[in-house]
Amino acid sequence: MEKFTKISGVAAPLPLVNIDTDMIIPKQFLKTIKRSGLGVNLFDEMRFDRQGNEIADFVLNKPAYRQAQILVAGDNFGCGSSREHAPWALADFGIKAIISTSFADIFYSNCFKNGMLPIVLPQEAVDVLMKDAEKGSNARIEVDLESQTVTSSDGQSFKFDVDAFKKHCLLNGLDDIGLTMEKAKSIDSFEAKAAMERPWV
Amino acid sequence: MSPKTLYDKIWDAHVAHESEDGTCLLYIDRHLVHEVTSPQAFEGLRMAGRKVRAPEKTIAVPDHNVPTTIDRANASTMTEESRIQVEALDKNAKDFGIHYYPVSDVRQGIVHIVGPEQGWTLPGMTVVCGDSHTATHGAFGSLAHGIGTSEVEHVLATQTLIQKKSKNMKVEITGKLRPGVTAKDITLSVIGATGTAGGTGYVIEYCGEAIRDLSMEGRMTVCNMAIEGGARAGLIAPDEKTFEYVKGRPHAPKGAAWEAAMAYWQTLFTDEGAHFDKVITIKGEDIAPVVTWGTSPEDVLPITATVPAPESFKGGKVEAAQRSLDYMGLTAGQKLTDIEIDTVFIGSCTNGRIEDLRAAAEILKGKKIKVKRAMVVPGSGLVRAQAEEEGLADIFKEAGFEWRLAGCSMCLAMNPDQLSEGERCASTSNRNFEGRQGYKGRTHLVSPAMAAAAAITGHLTDVREMM
Numbered sequence A: 001m002e003k004f005t006k007i008s009g010v011a012a013p014l015p016l017v018n019i020d021t022d023m024i025i026p027k028q029f030l031k032t033i034k035r036s037g038l039g040v041n042l043f044d045e046m047r048f049d050r051q052g053n054e055i056a057d058f059v060l061n062k063p064a065y066r067q068a069q070i071l072v073a074g075d076n077f078g079c080g081s082s083r084e085h086a087p088w089a090l091a092d093f094g095i096k097a098i099i100s101t102s103f104a105d106i107f108y109s110n111c112f113k114n115g116m117l118p119i120v121l122p123q124e125a126v127d128v129l130m131k132d133a134e135k136g137s138n139a140r141i142e143v144d145l146e147s148q149t150v151t152s153s154d155g156q157s158f159k160f161d162v163d164a165f166k167k168h169c170l171l172n173g174l175d176d177i178g179l180t181m182e183k184a185k186s187i188d189s190f191e192a193k194a195a196m197e198r199p200w201v
Numbered sequence B: 001m002s003p004k005t006l007y008d009k010i011w012d013a014h015v016a017h018e019s020e021d022g023t024c025l026l027y028i029d030r031h032l033v034h035e036v037t038s039p040q041a042f043e044g045l046r047m048a049g050r051k052v053r054a055p056e057k058t059i060a061v062p063d064h065n066v067p068t069t070i071d072r073a074n075a076s077t078m079t080e081e082s083r084i085q086v087e088a089l090d091k092n093a094k095d096f097g098i099h100y101y102p103v104s105d106v107r108q109g110i111v112h113i114v115g116p117e118q119g120w121t122l123p124g125m126t127v128v129c130g131d132s133h134t135a136t137h138g139a140f141g142s143l144a145h146g147i148g149t150s151e152v153e154h155v156l157a158t159q160t161l162i163q164k165k166s167k168n169m170k171v172e173i174t175g176k177l178r179p180g181v182t183a184k185d186i187t188l189s190v191i192g193a194t195g196t197a198g199g200t201g202y203v204i205e206y207c208g209e210a211i212r213d214l215s216m217e218g219r220m221t222v223c224n225m226a227i228e229g230g231a232r233a234g235l236i237a238p239d240e241k242t243f244e245y246v247k248g249r250p251h252a253p254k255g256a257a258w259e260a261a262m263a264y265w266q267t268l269f270t271d272e273g274a275h276f277d278k279v280i281t282i283k284g285e286d287i288a289p290v291v292t293w294g295t296s297p298e299d300v301l302p303i304t305a306t307v308p309a310p311e312s313f314k315g316g317k318v319e320a321a322q323r324s325l326d327y328m329g330l331t332a333g334q335k336l337t338d339i340e341i342d343t344v345f346i347g348s349c350t351n352g353r354i355e356d357l358r359a360a361a362e363i364l365k366g367k368k369i370k371v372k373r374a375m376v377v378p379g380s381g382l383v384r385a386q387a388e389e390e391g392l393a394d395i396f397k398e399a400g401f402e403w404r405l406a407g408c409s410m411c412l413a414m415n416p417d418q419l420s421e422g423e424r425c426a427s428t429s430n431r432n433f434e435g436r437q438g439y440k441g442r443t444h445l446v447s448p449a450m451a452a453a454a455a456i457t458g459h460l461t462d463v464r465e466m467m
């Protein structure tokens, strides 16, 4: 997995609340058996009309935001299904961090597995960054995972929380499975104990 | 010992490793797998040369993509891409030696219906699946999480999940339900009250007289939609009804193992005085048959209400509500019962069980539908067989419903069962998101009885008037 340390990039404003996984990647694109290549279908039904033409006023179609690396979104981003296709599509498009007041649980943990950082900030901070994002490509927002700060283009800094283990994995690009397998002994002994205590499982 | 919640007890019994920062490896007792969220996980195992650690605890069934038309044995009913996904699951199940119910098997169906039906889901277990509605299994007092594909791969390889403990939330539904009010109305009303993010960070335990009074089917409906309230999982403590349901299922314990299991299962309840971080109480008698008017499951109102004005909301919800009304083609102030329906869909892991079909058939008996199309998609081949035996299939067919084979079908419209642009559906499924049931399709979530009532009148209808 790619390491995540610090980025400075254009942020696209998406002020809607409850942006769900069906909006992020509609189900017709879930039929793939690969992880890559979903970026072209990110937000498909909001981004393209039925003929496949771009809908000009959707934010990611505007020239200023075509290279956006950050999304600033309304509350409860990523609600809905567990489909990892949603973070895959975002990552494939080039999004590296998403800022909102809250995220749906499964989506939130899926982001970390794909080298993306979801950032939860209070409403006031999100409002400031949303305004900043609206300024277009001249306004670059900086995200620094090491120091856990987001800084707006005019220098306002906001501190965010992130789980220490998740941060460690993201900073070092670590693969969860490899890490867990190092603990195989604990799993073995748990299994042995459980087989005694709950043999019917 | 300090008193524990049901969640605390199941959690504690499954921690295989705990790091200093509280990150745990939670041992997984049952891993359910379907064709859409698993191919990349199996591919990952192959690439790393890894095996499935506990194939005997891993169960796969194709459901999301499979056609539900009678002619589905004919490969041409599936799109090329869907066929590839189903074939990938066939192959992965075989290569990795996991339990499998192929499309041709009468036990095939929606993964969350098949698990309990076959006795894979038992009280006190941890259950995961690459599907958010895994919460369904919480009805048995098992801790059931939906997970992403990377986590599917993690569980396949290690039989554990990296987790931090969630907070405890209690949702109590007191007293009795009024006639015409069902489990679906309970679960939608809870989401209406808490919002779709209200449960974020929590595991919910549903309790109270109205929950106890529900059948296992009803309890599964309630837990199924815990995820729509944002919760990590929903739980209901097991009781006599649970044990009765589980007993004799193909993979339930038997003989002495049953006795040992029962002794343990009877300890699975929240201790007196245990701490909950959040408590919500709703009076059963205050719950009405409800419908959704918007494009979020929190957009819930009693059927007797009118479409709300966007200005009546706060913050970002004003814009979202306006967008919903535009999308749904509704105007503020319109009576919900005046909304005309084109299509009725009865099925899904929320309401595709035998009791759901009985409730709908009860309303439909001897009547004809007025909507353009209506379909019943039983949740599994066995539900379908039982409904045929009970004569329910005939009631549906005589009323004008299509009688389908098992699968997810129009719940997410990955197979050909889709709404067309602007088509309006009364659906017993769980999500009314934009495009969920088809591009620009319009979804109103309802209970099976309410769906049947709408089918007969051609518009959203208060089922109590037909009882």
Ligand code: SF4
Pocket (backbone or CB within 6 Å): B063, B064, B110, B111, B112, B131, B133, B348, B349, B350, B407, B408, B411, B412, B429, B430
């Ligand atoms: S029926 Fe719907 S919600 Fe349930 S598993 Fe299938 S697609 Fe998901």
